[in-house]
Amino acid sequence: MSSLRLATLLFSVVLLFAFVNAEDPYRFFEWNVTYGAIYPVSSAFPQQVILINGQFPGPDIHAVTNDNLIINVFNNLDEPFLFSWNGVMQRRNSWQDGVYGTNCPILPGQNWTYTIQVKDQIGSFFYYPSLSFHKAAGGFGGIRILSRPRIPVPFPDPAGDHTVLIGDWYNLNHTRLRTILESKKAPFPSDVLINGKKSTPVGNAVTYTVQQGKAYRFRISNVGLQNSLNIRFQNHTMTLVEVEGTHTVQTNYTSLDIHVGQSYSVLVTADQLPRDYYMVVTTRFSTIRLEATALFSYSNSNGQIAGPVAPVEGVPDNYDIGFSLKQALSIRTNLTASGPRPNPQGSYHYGMIKIARTIRLSSSAAQVNGKQRYAINSVSFVPADTPLKLADKFKIPGVFTLGSIPDSPSGRSMYLDTSVMAADFRDFVEIIFENPENMVQSFHVAGYSFFVVGMDGGVWSESKRERYNLADAVARCTIQVYPQSWTAIYVPLDNVGMWNIRSEFWARQYLGQQFYLRVYSPVESVRDEKVIPPNALLCGRASVFAPPPPPAVAPVVPPAVAPAVSSISAAPTVAPVASPPR
Known part of the structure; x- marks a missing residue:
């Protein structure tokens, strides 16, 4: 082999490895969606909820900016089903958004694979079921997108990083709620949950164990159905650091209003006497007050809770709109911090x-x-x-x-x-x-x-x-x-x-x-929008556009050799025509 050909070959190999190594990482998930009976409110009152791999809430998705998420969802329910990804922008790819305006449902007993890239994003988000009022039955979970290693984050690494899913909750199942909505307004929810628990008895409480003097990150999402919620940590302040993918000016709050569908990240420093404290979540702007608690427990605590849940200084009256508006206007972007890229957010x-x-x-x-x-x-x-x-x-x-x-x-x-x-x-x-x-x-x-x-x-x-x-x-x-x-x-x-x-x-x-x-965009280019996925489900009037399977190839029978087995490619999955789920 000539030196020129050898050099060309080596250069090609180097380019190939550079291309392979430059591709953003893939993370693979396999989710089995089922019904299951749990006790979110009381040990005497089981409820049917939607589980993901047996979990309620579902498993967290941990990713890094630009990661590719391959999520294979098996629908073991008796109804069509979809997940959507609240806050994930699906760059050039509304094909994966998981609502009925973009996707055909995954039919009972079937599976479908989402292919999502968290392109140019950081922050705290959540996923949820988007069809048929399934969200009232659970099926939700947290999403955290971390910065790439060389991108600076505007605060020291916390000692712990926790997902906190808060939301109002009904003691009725989602099918009963659907029936009610066919004729009248939805009733008021019965409870508030923190990570799937009402958490009033100490034995059933969600507990966050902390070490004195250290700071912890809490990614709080309101995954509920209608109520704004207020969250506070007894005797502690929260430092807001991120809102739905934006690093914020680091302002301290004694309580935060988190409206339905929103996500916030706060740092809480364990700087009080070593004992157990309440995390308290209550409904806002409603005549009925619902409440749930969790424990913020010091590792060297003597086990005593710091008194009953009581009004905290700085917590607003239930109908104090002015307080909430003023707080909302105080949430601003940290212009000098990096976002998903190294350039400042204020650029x-x-x-x-x-x-x-x-x-x-x-x-x-x-x-x-x-x-x-x-x-x-x-x-x-x-x-x-x-x-x-x-x-x-x-x-x-x-x-x-x-x-x-x-x-x-x-x-x-x-x-x-x-x-x-x-x-x-x-x-x-x-x-x-x-x-x-x-x-x-x-x-x-x-x-x-x-x-x-x-x-x-x-x-x-x-x-x-x-x-x-x-x-x-x-x-x-x-x-x-x-x-x-x-x-x-x-x-x-x-x-x-x-x-x-x-x-x-x-x-x-x-x-x-x-x-x-x-x-x-009038220009059909993959630079602006990805092509329809090869595994796209086709339903309704789009069913006729499913390509037919390729014709079978007659086996080739060489002399004195057993017939070869032909290979037939599978066609894209086609869902039958059905009435759209509500």
Whole structure:
């Protein structure tokens, strides 16, 4: 072999190894989804819940920025099922978002594999079941995305890192709740859980054991169905360090309001006398007060709890909206800290970008055809017989109409439609969430992290922009809107796909308070959007686009040799046509 050919071969090998080593790591998960009986509230009261590999809540997902997650889900329930990933942006890949507008359900007895890359993300999030009010039965778990080793984090490594899933809870199963919602409003929940337990008796308490003088990270997500919750650590302060993927200015709080669908990371230092203290979670802004506790236990504790659960200095009155609003406005981005990349979070000057479009979204509640419904801009969403993403891909007529929800409140009476709003890739938009009702609401924008530039009471007008935070607004994916108030966000539409904008008040979402934003690029390029996955489930009117299996190849019979066995590739999985799950 000539020296030139040898050098070329060696160079090719080096390039190959460089390519292989440069690929982001893969993490593999196999989840078996089943029903099971547990005792979340009382040892005398078993409830049927959704388990993942026998666990409630489900297992945590631990990942590092840019990791590829391969999650094979086996549906052993008696109903179609999907997981969605609250806060995971699914860059270029709404195919994996796991809501009915993007995915066909996994049918009973079947499995399907999600392929998700946590591209350019860090932070604390959660996953949950997205169909058929399954979320009321559990099936949720935490997601933590760590920074890559060479990316600095703006605080020392904590002595421990804990997922804390809090949420309101019903003593009714999800099928009973669905039946109730067919005719009337959802009842008020019966309990609050911390990591799947009400945790009032000491013997049943979730316990976090800490060493005196050390700091611990708590990733707190409100995975409940409707209630804002307040969390506090008895006699301790919390230092907020991260909100839904953004490192924040490190402000100390004695208590935090966490609205449904939101995630916060706090540091708590064990700097008090060595004994056991309560972590307390209570409902906010409701006539009925629900409470759950866990233990924050010093390793050198004498075992005594620091007195009964009592009012803590700085904890607001139940209906003190002003306290909560002031706290929300105090949450700001740490401009000098690195995010998922080494450059500072403040290097993106969102406040200097020209707004291409303003969208005003107003919530409402009404009866339609004698049944309770909820809407955005008077349109109450009804699911189509085919996932919208598939209908868009295969250009199936009659599934949805672009522009079926207006950009601003229309003043019309509420009506039903499969509402889809059109938007252009790379536009920079302003969205105003308007809440004319007498309750706190919470909204999620899938596929994006947006900047919370303003919120206040009253009616929004263009003059309110004068008070926007255009310097260090926090970037997140779920935001609250206070009663008779508005919240303004800036969204860079840098992610092509079909994205769900929804109420996190789950009965409202289920009964129509959601729509889809179709972010479109005229250039069909994998740079902007990934191709449809080869294992994509095809259902409804998209079933006809499933490729037929390749024809069998006749075996070749060489002389004096036994016939060879032909190999036939499997076609993409096709789900039968079925009515869409609610």
